[in-house]
Amino acid sequence: MATRTVVKSVLSRAQPEGDGATVRRSIGSPMLRNLDPFLLLDEVFVELPAGFPDHPHRGFETVTYMIDGSFEHEDFTGRKGRIDSGDIQWMRAGRGILHAEMPAEGTKVNHGLQLWVNLPKRAKMAEPLYQEHTSAELPWADLPNAAGRVKVIAGDAFGVKAKVDTVTPMMYQHFFVEDGKAFDIPILSTFTAFIYVLTGHATFGATKVRGEAHTTLVLGSDGDALTVETEPGIKCDFVVIAGEPIGEPIIQHGPFVMTTRDEIIETIRDFQFGRNGFENAVNWHSSIGD
Ligand SMILES: Nc1ccc(F)c(C(=O)c2c[nH]c3ncc(Cl)cc23)c1F
Numbered sequence: 001m002a003t004r005t006v007v008k009s010v011l012s013r014a015q016p017e018g019d020g021a022t023v024r025r026s027i028g029s030p031m032l033r034n035l036d037p038f039l040l041l042d043e044v045f046v047e048l049p050a051g052f053p054d055h056p057h058r059g060f061e062t063v064t065y066m067i068d069g070s071f072e073h074e075d076f077t078g079r080k081g082r083i084d085s086g087d088i089q090w091m092r093a094g095r096g097i098l099h100a101e102m103p104a105e106g107t108k109v110n111h112g113l114q115l116w117v118n119l120p121k122r123a124k125m126a127e128p129l130y131q132e133h134t135s136a137e138l139p140w141a142d143l144p145n146a147a148g149r150v151k152v153i154a155g156d157a158f159g160v161k162a163k164v165d166t167v168t169p170m171m172y173q174h175f176f177v178e179d180g181k182a183f184d185i186p187i188l189s190t191f192t193a194f195i196y197v198l199t200g201h202a203t204f205g206a207t208k209v210r211g212e213a214h215t216t217l218v219l220g221s222d223g224d225a226l227t228v229e230t231e232p233g234i235k236c237d238f239v240v241i242a243g244e245p246i247g248e249p250i251i252q253h254g255p256f257v258m259t260t261r262d263e264i265i266e267t268i269r270d271f272q273f274g275r276n277g278f279e280n281a282v283n284w285h286s287s288i289g290d
Pocket residue numbers: 017018019023042044052055056064071101102113114254255
């Protein structure tokens with residue numbers, strides 16, 4: 001397998017977001033745009049009373065992965081749930097969701113990732129769909145060369161298939177690598193691909209670029225695998241997020257992502273007047289975010 005090269009490395013710094021929350025913004029920050037189909041990746045740190053009170057989404061998916069702590073979510077259909085450490089919530093907003101996402105009562109700092117994945121035009125007005133899996137339900141694969149293991153959130157890894165179904169081909173995998181190891185990760189050369197390092201450090205790609213905590217490493221499309229190496233004494237955990245570009249225009253207005261300006265104008269009106277998927281939004285207020 002020819003190993004891909006890291007073409008860009010960006011350290012994310014903390015910035016305020018939502019209502020009193022702090023995020024390190026990877027994808028979606030000025031240096032990390034145009035990574036179709038990925039719109040945003042936030043590493044989130046938040047504790048009550050901060051959070052993400054009532055807000056809408058249309059035209060894409062939000063993927064919330066808790067690293068430590070617990071979030072509660074509640075939407076305008078009355079659906080409520082809790083995302084605990086290691087759990088995943090893959091929410092296809094489709095034609096429209098209005099929800100609140102808040103730290104669970106009684107928790108200290110909650111740490112997680114939220115990824116926003118664009119939907120192709122054909123799926124943007126589909127009914128919303130939740131795919132939620134607990135940490136215990138999510139499959140793991142062993143890495144080659146006894147290098148560690150990987151939690152398979154989306155896509156296939158070393159023969160293990162994720163539980164989540166995605167509209168477009170994608171991989172989202174959390175690697176836990178032991179120290180002093182080297183191995184290759186197969187990543188289709190047609191996929192837009194990046195790494196986000198959470199703890200420790202490792203070197204990545206043909207030119208052995210060092211990736212440290214809170215750093216995004218964007219991969220070139222010059223191969224079908226990624227070489228990873230850790231030094232003796234230093235473990236590293238990171239996520240690999242990769243996917244087939246959708247190749248359609250991306251017109252974003254905050255939490256609305258469509259393919260034309262007119263569709264955005266219609267979306268704003270739909271949300272304002274409570275129609276075409278936002279019927280339950282009229283006078284709705286969450287119990288957790290208000
Ligand atoms: N429009 C808009 C504007 C501002 C926001 F903060 C949000 C939003 O909700 C989030 C941004 N990153 C996040 N990470 C984790 C969680 Cl749980 C939520 C978010 C949003 F949707």
